Amino acid sequence: MNCPECDANLKIPGDASVGEIISCPDCGADFEIASKNGAVCELKHAEKVGEDWGE
Amino acid sequence: MPKLRIVFDRVRLEEKMLEEKAIELGHDTKMIDAKITNISTESKKNDFDFGDVVLERCVSYFRGLHITACLEFLDIPVFNKFEVANNCGNKMLTSLLLKKHNVPTPKTYFSFSSESAVETLEKQGYPLVIKPIIGSWGRGVILLKDRETADAIIEVRELTDGPLDRIFYLQEAIxxxxxxxxxxxxxxxxxxxxxxxxxxxxxxxxxxxxxxxxxxxxxxxxxxxxxxxxxxxxxxxxxxxxxxxxxxxxxxxxxxxxxxxxxxxxxxxxxxxxxxxxxxxxxxx
Missing domain, CATH: 3.30.470.20 (ATP-grasp fold, B domain)
Structure with a gap:
């Protein structure tokens, strides 16, 4: 599928799961896999690192 | 076999490793995205599929803490428990508990205004390490070597002025x-x-x-x-x-x-x- 930001070709590994982050190799935008049905993925913009993120 | 659920908000390598291992061990395993989970005071355990036990693995501390409270409200066992998450997520609470239970821990000073923080620094002497009470990965952890550095950091805190910026956690440099x-x-x-x-x-x-x-x-x-x-x-x-x-x-x-x-x-x-x-x-x- 293509990057929703810059239209570059996004290669999503077959074993990628919902909740994983995919980065566009061209524009660097980060997307979260929101849903996955076979090879069809729905992407949404990934959340930014928050002040409370971590362990 | 008990049913295991992993509550996440971002799937890191750790969550993938946990899911893979749980499946390999034969557990009925599901990943549950906290970001799309809605719970209310009217919710009942059977409204959801939280299984027999939940591993709370959110990368956002506050999100994980609050969903843990909801899961415990539904009588679902969660690791870690809300009380533990609360104690560990706040460095000040952790330091107080460690000392209270006689666990050797660095001397740590707490101040509740920038003026008091400066007073502590001048009294204890430099260097001291300042840490945000909430946060991870070493972010905001700064070695205050002298008054100049301390003033700069404190000024930045005054400018951002979030509720947690008013709590000053200063620790001896070991x-x-x-x-x-x-x-x-x-x-x-x-x-x-x-x-x-x-x-x-x-x-x-x-x-x-x-x-x-x-x-x-x-x-x-x-x-x-x-x-x-x-x-x-x-x-x-x-x-x-x-x-x-x-x-x-x-x-x-x-x-x-x-x-x-x-x-x-x-x-x-x-x-x-x-x-x-x-x-x-x-x-x-």
Whole structure:
């Protein structure tokens, strides 16, 4: 599928799961896999690192 | 077989390792995205599929803490418990509990205004380490070497002025080798430990490029980790320890949603397996 930001070709590994982050190799935008049905993925913009993120 | 659910908000390598291992062990396993989960005061356990036990693995501390409260409201066993997450997520609460339970820990000073923080610094002398009471990966942890640095950091805090910026957590700078120890405690055992060497500065976080090196789990290390674990309420914990030149081991942090991809590279035991087996056996007990 293509990057929703810059239209570059996004290669999503077959074993990628919902909740994983995919980065566009061209524009660097980060997307979260929101849903996955076979090879069809729905992407949404990934959340930014928050002040409370971590362990 | 008990049903295991992993509550997440971002799937990191750790969550994938946990899911894979749980499936391999034969558990009915599902991943549940906290971001799209709605719970209310009217909710009942049977409205959801939270299984028999939940591993709370959110990368956002507040999100994880609050969904844990909701899960406990629904009478679902969660690791870690709300009380433990609360104790570990706030460095001030952790320090107070460690000291209260006689766990060796660095001297730490708490001030509740910038004026008082300056007063503490001038009284105790430099350097002291300032840390945000909430936060991870070494972010905002700064060695205050002199008054000039302290004034600059305090001024930035005044400008941002978030509610947590008004709580000043100042800790003695421990004289130690350029490394610290990260141990993972699961229940009443330390299952793995590593040295984290500094990647240049005084911080040793793996998230900042610190290198994992295997660390022997001696009786002394096991003892201090178990005391620290009990102090915060027990569970699945990442315990950070420094080697003080004079006092020996001191515990400076206990982490609630422990990251282990660095340690997994050098650990002899299988970390996700130990975590899953502990959660499942504790829940069905």
């Amino acid at each position: 004289k130690r080798p350029p490394r610290d120890i990260r141990a993972i405690a699961v229940g009443d055992q330390v299952i793995a430990a590593m040295y984290r060497t500094s990647s240049g500065g005084f911080k040793t976080n793996i998230a900042l490029g610190g290198e994992p090196v295997p660390c022997e789990i001696t009786k002394d290390l096991e003892d201090i980790c178990m005391k620290a674990s009990k102090a915060v309420g027990g569970g699945i914990l990442g315990i950070d320890i420094m080697e003080d030149e004079k006092r020996g081991f001191v515990v400076h942090e206990v982490n609630n949603t422990v990251e282990f991809k660095g340690l997994a590279k050098v650990a002899k035991r299988n970390i996700p397996k130990e975590m899953i087996e502990y959660a499942v056996s504790s829940a069905v007990r």
